[in-house]
Amino acid sequence: MSSYSPIGPVVGIVGAGQLARMSQPPAIALGVELRVLANNRDESAARVIVDTRVGDYRDLDDLRDFAKGCDVVTFDHEHVPTEHIRALAASGYSVRPGADALVHAQDKAVMRERLSAIDVPCPAWARVSSADDVARFAGEHGWPVVLKAVRGGYDGRGVWVCRTPEEVAEAFATGTELMAEAFVPFERELAVLVARSPHGQGVSYPVVETVQENGICVEVLAPAPDLDPEEAAQAQRIALKIAEELGVTGLLAVEMFKTADGLVVNELAMRPHNSGHWTIEGATTSQFEQHLRAVLDLPLGSPKMTAQVVVMANLLGGDEPDLFKRYEHVLAHDPGIKLHFYGKQVRPGRKIGHVTALGSNLDEVRARARHAVVYLTTGEYT
Amino acid sequence: MSSYSPIGPVVGIVGAGQLARMSQPPAIALGVELRVLANNRDESAARVIVDTRVGDYRDLDDLRDFAKGCDVVTFDHEHVPTEHIRALAASGYSVRPGADALVHAQDKAVMRERLSAIDVPCPAWARVSSADDVARFAGEHGWPVVLKAVRGGYDGRGVWVCRTPEEVAEAFATGTELMAEAFVPFERELAVLVARSPHGQGVSYPVVETVQENGICVEVLAPAPDLDPEEAAQAQRIALKIAEELGVTGLLAVEMFKTADGLVVNELAMRPHNSGHWTIEGATTSQFEQHLRAVLDLPLGSPKMTAQVVVMANLLGGDEPDLFKRYEHVLAHDPGIKLHFYGKQVRPGRKIGHVTALGSNLDEVRARARHAVVYLTTGEYT
The missing domain is CATH 3.30.1490.20 (ATP-grasp fold, A domain)
Structure with missing residues (x-):
């Protein structure tokens, strides 16, 4: 444990996975002090955040100890029991998103009931x-x-x-x-990431297309290629409406199906989301910075893209346990590729990182991202 | 101290100021594990790097303890005694830059002798x-x-x-x-940042103009406005030649005077440099990522600018000890402004952070950066 006194506000993140880890760079820039509640000190975020507390997110006493001294508490995952979040808020801790919002990302039936009630298109x-x-x-x-x-x-x-x-x-x-x-016979999957702050400011990132394999997102294309601008605007309106109606504070990711008959909402998440990793290099304000700004009730940052086309590809573990051996080829091949490795032991199929490519031509940018993940995973050239 | 075993390579940075602090975001992305040698745990980088060791950089035993287990040792400042760096290298530690190069950034007379010998223009x-x-x-x-x-x-x-x-x-x-x-009667000051890796790859960032007040850099304009392209290329050639001739591994910042008769080299630094902070958002590869790649002998990243014009302004401490009170206006005023706060106690005149603005019109971008630093320092609107 650290003995220094914080200079900036302290944001406590329950959970120490890659989302908490990727929150550290913008926290460093803003001078925000992160604290994480980890299962152990080997976890992805625990390796890079000094104020790591080890405890059990299912244990209210551990949560109370953790929250003490935090200016705001937020989450790396949705698994904290809703009643514990209510108890923390009742004790005066600032928890964002709050339990009344977060329950919609924790309980799919509650989510469907609520979205149906506010006329959001659902299956x-x-x-x-x-x-x-x-x-x-x-x-x-x-x-x-x-x-x-x-x-x-x-x-x-x-x-x-x-x-x-x-x-x-x-x-x-x-x-x-x-x-x-x-079952929704969809043409493709889209995702909209929005942020909402406690005093009610909202921003939306451009709509992206997510490509899934075996239920896991493998690729995100920003912006969603050839999407009708009116439909894109409608998708953003739906996401902002959900954030407003549910009282979300922080980020809200809305996964949608694009069908022949229009848009249908699939899932919600109230935290930084895999569909928004492209924003680290691809937007003026990354989703991780945006979430910190939102939960601290600071003005939100510009969600503008920094390039015409951005492609993020997830890196799943392959046969080679030492990923660093494979950095040389990938970095020499493409001086513009951006690698993100989560500091996790490589295991086949495990989400261990992602790569991002920026440019102006979708096919080219997509090929660059794929080249990097295929080589890093398999050692094969494409 | 952490008890986990590292997954990525371990880069030890002697010194725990803001340069080490700003190295942590790219280290997190690349999965590089940073270790810093700090004077105490309140220092800028010690607040954000888990593997912080407290010790004295002037003490060879402390340096040896620190270097043990590092894949490479590099520096946040130039103040480590040259003979200690030689002793570490003699013990088999990989130190980059090495003593034979670094001495030119430590001893101005040695630097002048050497640059004169290789026909680099000096006063x-x-x-x-x-x-x-x-x-x-x-x-x-x-x-x-x-x-x-x-x-x-x-x-x-x-x-x-x-x-x-x-x-x-x-x-x-x-x-x-x-x-x-x-005394060199200069028209303005320029700086060139280059990187060189142990196997000899070199890259140069665009030439920038640095604006000084009372000997302290207050503003950096990238690229240097209205610089003759031939003179810019010459400045880059000079910097790359120095890096090559001196055997630099890592970054080299070359400060130059632009005079009526051409370019004159003023100072050298062999580490990330204030004149390169604009690269965090303003270049495909930030100087901090580039330094890590160079000292690890990884292929270097693209130094291309991400916008037509980038302006970095240094933030000096003012009268208000709580900088966060002033974030709201600045962030609301300009959703595209990027703030960097070094986690230091605010003291009048102390370099405590910087801001970066990106755009296409120099006057406009410069005004945005100035607005932010003036407000953060004084609370006054400009």
């Missing part, structure tokens, strides 16, 4: 507690049925696209509380 | 040990005579522009070893 959905409920739902909306864990899913975990009653039974066998959604 | 100069020596020098080159401390000066300290024998006597009264230089 048909229902709470289900048995295979019979699902069969009834399928009778009305057809197969496949998408079953989702109401709480706790991420990166494709907690989602089952079921085409048969056997697959439904498998999902129920996990014992998780489930909800059903109609 | 007339001489070693002086008495007022008589200075009088002789003035007889040949005229008054004023610039006296400089051979070692240890910075930010205008250790420089005396003498117009009279009385002023010469004042400089000698400090007891410092001095050298004399002819």
